[in-house]
Amino acid sequence: MSEVKQKAELAKKASMPFMSLTTKQKNDALNAMADALVEHQDLIISANEEDLQMGRDHGLSKSLQDRLAINAERIKDMSEGLRQIVNLKDPIGEQLEEIKRPNGLVISKIRVPIGVIGMIYEARPNVTVDAAGLSLKTGNAVVLRGGSSALKSNQKIVEVLRQALRTTDISEEAIQLIHDPDRASVNEMLKLNGLLDVVIPRGGASLIQNVVQNATVPVIETGAGICHTYIDEFADPQMAINIAFNAKVQRPSVCNAMETLLVHQNFAKEHFSALAEKYREADVQIKGNEEAKRIVSWIEDVSNDDYATEYNDYILNVKVVRNIDEAIEHIHTYGTKHSECIVTKNQDLATRFLQEVDATSVYHNASTRFTDGFEFGFGAEIGISTQKLHARGPMGLPALTSTKYNIYGTGQIKE
Amino acid sequence: MSEVKQKAELAKKASMPFMSLTTKQKNDALNAMADALVEHQDLIISANEEDLQMGRDHGLSKSLQDRLAINAERIKDMSEGLRQIVNLKDPIGEQLEEIKRPNGLVISKIRVPIGVIGMIYEARPNVTVDAAGLSLKTGNAVVLRGGSSALKSNQKIVEVLRQALRTTDISEEAIQLIHDPDRASVNEMLKLNGLLDVVIPRGGASLIQNVVQNATVPVIETGAGICHTYIDEFADPQMAINIAFNAKVQRPSVCNAMETLLVHQNFAKEHFSALAEKYREADVQIKGNEEAKRIVSWIEDVSNDDYATEYNDYILNVKVVRNIDEAIEHIHTYGTKHSECIVTKNQDLATRFLQEVDATSVYHNASTRFTDGFEFGFGAEIGISTQKLHARGPMGLPALTSTKYNIYGTGQIKE
Known part of the structure; x- marks a missing residue:
């Protein structure tokens, strides 16, 4: 089995019991992840140094080098970002609507996790931390596919985050990183209907267009702004x-x-x-x-x-x-x-x-x-959706949720 | 230019001023459509007879013949269906959220039309009427692609509906029917990003899978129920x-x-x-x-x-x-x-x-x-979404809407 499929299956399996996680369980995990980033910052910074060296060798532009670089201050920002997610209201379980029908049925519409989120993104390794944290808070597992120029950094970050989860109630399998730098691994993700519930691309126009053109999994399109x-x-x-x-x-x-x-x-x-x-x-x-x-x-x-x-x-x-x-x-x-x-x-x-x-x-x-999740007061941002379905504009936590109907009866049957 | 593209462009253009339509303008149009169906029922029934004859010649099963058949009573049902849509609350313009920011910005989230909806469906011609009516009430234009076995019926129905619109404030171009029975016309619709804002398939598993597998336009998947x-x-x-x-x-x-x-x-x-x-x-x-x-x-x-x-x-x-x-x-x-x-x-x-x-x-x-829009009290149903994004479960009018943020400032600039 391919790496992509195997990891998506692990994520799917890990996500199954997530509907029942309490807010405290999720917040404890986020805090453990925030602690671990700072605690293991040297490991992350030295992995990042390998990426930077490779980038310099391959003529990566100064501005892309800057986006890629991780130092103690940026680790602190990532860690703080996770703690800010702790402070956000947990959207899962919220009742959005209650309908009482003449036949006595009570229909309750509630927020639930989406399931497994695929993130496809480019250079900045902080997206790895943000995406893992936002997914976890909303009860979703995540399969991450970052840019190959940040591979070592992302590997180390994910290793640290997964290790932190081992001390919590949440399975480390909820955070998966695709190591295969080949573009084919992206295209495989785009077709994983049944394992991935949504794919979110973040990056330049060509990355986003590739996702929109090739995905059979539902996509939340982000990006282009004229x-x-x-x-x-x-x-x-x-x-x-x-x-x-x-x-x-x-x-x-x-x-x-x-x-x-x-x-x-x-x-x-x-x-x-x-x-x-x-x-x-x-x-x-x-x-x-x-x-x-x-x-x-x-x-x-x-x-x-x-x-x-x-x-x-x-x-x-x-x-x-x-x-x-x-x-x-x-x-x-x-x-x-x-x-x-x-x-x-x-x-x-x-x-x-x-x-x-x-x-x-x-x-x-x-x-x-x-136009930005922080400026709109959402306290976090997964990206800015430029499509009309599901979420439009800056996306806060609710954009990473779905809904379901729970229906309470007393023996009703259809006439 | 192909028929599909040409009609999608006409629909797009017609949809532009729809954000500003009043509820009364839309309801007047729906009533005119309801009247016209009954008034011209003989034309529709005789077009339907041609489809039925063709079906019998090609060995269409009894149950499919039954789904295809239109008589005076079914016309009355379709017409009544449109009048029920008149009675539903207009979701467009509804304010869903108002956020006041410390810098004085007031951010208002409101419901807006999606734009142009593509409907791909099979035999039952009543879907033609339902889809046109629901789209119009939500301020959307619609491009319809029904099954080839119902082509004559659908052509006549759409002709009658469009003619009815000529007496109203709404452009008849808001309702488009693809005549080309070739499957290639479906596949062309699925790639019309920028013209179609969403495609909704309704029909058997193979129709839905074809749409999910080939669409680059966002899809609302409906259907399969085990x-x-x-x-x-x-x-x-x-x-x-x-x-x-x-x-x-x-x-x-x-x-x-x-x-x-x-x-x-x-x-x-x-x-x-x-x-x-x-x-x-x-x-x-x-x-x-x-x-x-x-x-x-x-x-x-x-x-x-x-x-x-x-x-x-x-x-x-x-x-x-x-x-x-x-x-x-x-x-x-x-x-x-x-x-x-x-x-x-x-x-x-x-x-x-x-x-x-x-x-x-x-x-x-x-x-x-x-599990059904009428049983849930929505008063109408576009279908039952089995995906997790945008809409899940029975879809009422809000499933055919998007949102936008209107932001009111007094000269705010970003620091």
């Missing part, structure tokens, strides 16, 4: 400039950062020059349409391909538009339904934008950078 | 016999009917003979394990393959078990996580069964035949 800010003619100028600047510059590498700024022509005439200057000082490269270039001559031409690009970088498209219709139409055409914003003092236009723009998160007068 | 009833040693004998009889015999052809009866050995010794006799009188063929055969000699041998078979017929497996552990273990092994039942007066055992058995619907002292 986000827009529309500055309406009735926007407060200072607020608009602050929001548009923040949405691009505060951290351009993330999915909720803005890629295209849409500006009403009347606002643009008065204020686009000042805003463009602010971007220039922050080394943002600007591409604009004809109307934008007529106001600020030094910006480059924008193409339709640019509008469809998630830069995740200090590059910005600017389109001066005639009105809100053109802005919404542009977002329909090029948006990825992630995070969109209107800045305006006109309540009717804001309401229309919030209603008509189809995205996980639509903002009135705030930066798109807030 | 359901069990476990009669515990502490069951009320008369109640147990009534429930076990009802679960098998009341309508064996449906997914929530029982396929395997598990009986505690102590109960079996005293009561299995009487129950078996009752089944025999109803022409139920029984297959049993050694322990069952020792009590009732005339039953046949059961195999592991039998335990894994959804008969949907007057055939029943009976397994006499030592205790509840063996019963739960059997359900874990052979169940399809659809509907499971324990009959017992022992509250602790009931609680354990309800907690440990993983299925959409777990019953204490009631027939599994109640």
